[in-house]
Amino acid sequence: MSNDHVALVTGYTGESGKTLLKELIKHPKYKKIILVGRRRVDYSENEYKEKTEQRQVNFDKIDDYLDAFRGADIHFCCLGTTKGKAGAEGFRRVDFDYIVGAGRLAKQAGCRHFHLLSSQGADAHSLFLYTQVKGQTETALTQMSFDRLSIYRPAFLMVDREENRPFERFAQTVIRNTIQRVAPELITTPIEVLARAMCYNTFTANQSGVEILNNHAIFRLAGQHQSSE
Numbered sequence: 001m002s003n004d005h006v007a008l009v010t011g012y013t014g015e016s017g018k019t020l021l022k023e024l025i026k027h028p029k030y031k032k033i034i035l036v037g038r039r040r041v042d043y044s045e046n047e048y049k050e051k052t053e054q055r056q057v058n059f060d061k062i063d064d065y066l067d068a069f070r071g072a073d074i075h076f077c078c079l080g081t082t083k084g085k086a087g088a089e090g091f092r093r094v095d096f097d098y099i100v101g102a103g104r105l106a107k108q109a110g111c112r113h114f115h116l117l118s119s120q121g122a123d124a125h126s127l128f129l130y131t132q133v134k135g136q137t138e139t140a141l142t143q144m145s146f147d148r149l150s151i152y153r154p155a156f157l158m159v160d161r162e163e164n165r166p167f168e169r170f171a172q173t174v175i176r177n178t179i180q181r182v183a184p185e186l187i188t189t190p191i192e193v194l195a196r197a198m199c200y201n202t203f204t205a206n207q208s209g210v211e212i213l214n215n216h217a218i219f220r221l222a223g224q225h226q227s228s229e
Contacts, residue, residue, distance in 0.1 A: 005202065006071055008034040008111070010102050011078030013041060015159045016117055019191045020076055023199035025051055036068050036102075059094075062101035069102070069109040074202055076115045077102055088129060095133050100140045112147040115198055120153045120215060138212075148208050150201055154189035155215045189215055196222040 007024055011017040012035045024030045025047050035041070035054045043049055057065040069075075079102065081094045099116070106114055116138065124135035138151055197218045204221070213221065 004029055004031045005074050006030075006032045006034065007074040007076060007202075008036060008069065008072035008106070009076045009078065010036050010099075011080060011117070012037060013039070014078055014080065016080075016157065016191060016194065017076075017078035019159075019195040020078060020198055021052075023195045024076075027199055029203070030074075034072050036065075059098040059101065062098070062105060066105050066108060069105040069111070072106075072109070072111060074113050074115070075102075075106040075111045076117075076198060078117045080117065083129060091129070092133055096137050096140070099137050103141045103144055107144045107146060113150070113202060114141065114144075114146045114148070115150045115201070116141055116152065117194075117198070118151050118153050120155045122151075122153055142210050149210045150198075151210070151212045152194065152198060152218060153212060153214050154194050154218055155187050156189065157191050157194065158188050159191040189218060193222040194218055196225055200225040 007030050009017060009021060009024070012021050021033065021035075024033050030051075033052045035052055036057055037054070038056065038059065040054050040056060043052070055065075055068040057068050077099055079094060079099050081091055083091045085091075086094060103114060103116075118138055119131065119134045121131040122134035122138055123131050124139050126132040126135060141149060141151075197213065201213070201221055
């Protein structure tokens with residue numbers, strides 16, 4: 001790959017996508033970032049205005065939007081929802097149909113490296129809907145034969161969300177004051193750590209095919225680049 005990249009991000013309005021976008025904006029080797037989503041975001045910061053291009057699509061009719069996926073060699077997919085927020089059918093539609101559709105068009109448009117934000121425990125044969133759908137999505141993307149497919153399986157994401165999730169906020173408070181102090185990589189992933197690992201993994205040399213990064217690998221990759229900055 002060349003030294004400079006054009007990245008495309010789907011799911012950039014969610015917490016993971018927003019944090020990843022911040023990392024991409026800062027990195028000099030991403031010369032342009034294409035944002036593909038359902039709605040436009042009005043950014044006030046000059047660096048966002050100068051470095052991003054927004055393209056609006058309807059994910060329910062994604063095959064009509066091949067042109068929106070053209071021009072990028074790297075794709076970061078942070079699309080996702082929850083069963084609690086969207087119901088079982090809505091969860092499967094976003095976390096399988098939308099992601100697989102985006103992956104299919106990315107492949108057709110010439111994407112060489114696809115980054116997928118998945119989840120710890122992803123397993124297409126799982127008895128649990130969440131991990132089953134995540135695993136089925138990984139399988140579908142693997143079958144598309146990207147030059148390189150990076151699958152990230154973080155643990156419980158530590159993030160201050162804008163939306164109200166009282167139970168999650170309570171769980172994070174407990175974890176921060178107990179397990180995270182003793183064994184930070186055991187069951188948690190700070191969202192900044194995940195974003196840094198995804199951003200810099202593009203530049204990991206001599207990688208091709210499918211790679212799965214578990215929580216420990218995510219921490220190691222992020223830590224290497226934190227120390228080199």
